[in-house]
Amino acid sequence: MSSQSGPYYDLPVARIVEETHDARSIILSVPEELKATFSYTAGQFLTFGVPLEGHQWVRCYSLASCPDTESEHKVTVKRVEDGRISNWFNDSVTPGQTLHVMKPAGHFCLQARETPLVFFSGGSGITPVISILKSALATTQRSMHLVYGNRDQDSIIFGAELRALEAEYPGRLKLVHRLDDTDGFLDLPSARSVVASAPGADFYVCGPGPFMDVVEEALAAESVPDERIFIERFVLPELEAPAPGAAAASTGEADSAQVYLDGGVHTVAVQPEETILAACHRAGIDAPCACTEGYCGACMARVKAGEVEMLLNDGGLDDDQVEEGWVLTCQTRLKSAGVEIEYPDAE
Numbered sequence: 001m002s003s004q005s006g007p008y009y010d011l012p013v014a015r016i017v018e019e020t021h022d023a024r025s026i027i028l029s030v031p032e033e034l035k036a037t038f039s040y041t042a043g044q045f046l047t048f049g050v051p052l053e054g055h056q057w058v059r060c061y062s063l064a065s066c067p068d069t070e071s072e073h074k075v076t077v078k079r080v081e082d083g084r085i086s087n088w089f090n091d092s093v094t095p096g097q098t099l100h101v102m103k104p105a106g107h108f109c110l111q112a113r114e115t116p117l118v119f120f121s122g123g124s125g126i127t128p129v130i131s132i133l134k135s136a137l138a139t140t141q142r143s144m145h146l147v148y149g150n151r152d153q154d155s156i157i158f159g160a161e162l163r164a165l166e167a168e169y170p171g172r173l174k175l176v177h178r179l180d181d182t183d184g185f186l187d188l189p190s191a192r193s194v195v196a197s198a199p200g201a202d203f204y205v206c207g208p209g210p211f212m213d214v215v216e217e218a219l220a221a222e223s224v225p226d227e228r229i230f231i232e233r234f235v236l237p238e239l240e241a242p243a244p245g246a247a248a249a250s251t252g253e254a255d256s257a258q259v260y261l262d263g264g265v266h267t268v269a270v271q272p273e274e275t276i277l278a279a280c281h282r283a284g285i286d287a288p289c290a291c292t293e294g295y296c297g298a299c300m301a302r303v304k305a306g307e308v309e310m311l312l313n314d315g316g317l318d319d320d321q322v323e324e325g326w327v328l329t330c331q332t333r334l335k336s337a338g339v340e341i342e343y344p345d346a347e
């Protein structure tokens, strides 16, 4: 399914930069004819289809480059312990290799305001944050405070680039590193004091779960309104399991769909209130997904037969794709019997 007409596009790897002992940047070469398709806003991400061992793995990586100041498309992948695809990116991807990539997506982007900005970023969560930060430095006069948590000095991604930005924009960027081995994990009092020191600011948060939990608690404790808080989650919330008894209660109404994935076909029982993606996962079928909220496109599949209802398309699909019969399976329910759904193959 990969081609130059989507949903996956073939992009060669131009260069690789080893950032730290466990993270590397992949710089992609975007051909002239795909420049418009791959134009993006700081903070957006790319979705990669990685065919490995007979399965199509789908993973999102934020663009760490900045469209306002750089022409390259750069993602930075940090190893996750026992992670299948983050380690593949770090061990196996080489310059010249072609990767299968969906066009940029995501809403974790700068809002057009003049208020100060506070960024809380942990580990690989720096990727969208540095993109937004570079964009805000170049295109606004806003002041910025970045709290950047890492395990230790050697784990800091983009340390030199951040220092250079601090020097280039004196008085606009305050950079505070928080290292687990010397400062301990970010705690509630420290996070609250940063939040309290920036009344009226917009807050951007991206990092590991426990780091984000502390920041969210601090924001709530300081009564920061929701419209000033922007959060990007790298780790999926578990797909909600059906309520106990729900399956039994609705067994009579459950329908089934034929799901084409990885060259095979599965018959999947789908409950009336259940999405196709949730039904696949409940049946043990590893259908691709990432955000599960309708904005990333990772779970897109084409309807080959039958009628379905897509509850939300929050930018995951464009109008042409909807017209062509693509749906976001995380948001799609059955409307008729005989539905057939085909996930794209990146090979």
Ligand SMILES: Cc1cc2nc3c(=O)[nH]c(=O)nc-3n(C[C@H](O)[C@H](O)[C@H](O)COP(=O)(O)OP(=O)(O)OC[C@H]3O[C@@H](n4cnc5c(N)ncnc54)[C@H](O)[C@@H]3O)c2cc1C
Binding pocket: 045, 059, 060, 061, 062, 063, 075, 076, 077, 078, 079, 080, 081, 082, 083, 084, 085, 086, 087, 106, 124, 127, 128, 208, 232, 233, 234, 235, 290, 291
């Ligand atoms: C919108 C978005 C943007 C992202 N941007 C980036 C980015 O710029 N750089 C980057 O390195 N990653 C990013 N990620 C995370 C990335 O998509 C993968 O989830 C991550 O690389 C792990 O994939 P894997 O196949 O190696 O691990 P899997 O084989 O899927 O998982 C292995 C184990 O690690 C846990 N796990 C999964 N993801 C993480 C994680 N991020 N941190 C800690 N534990 C995890 C899983 O629960 C599982 O137990 C982003 C995710 C999203 C949704």
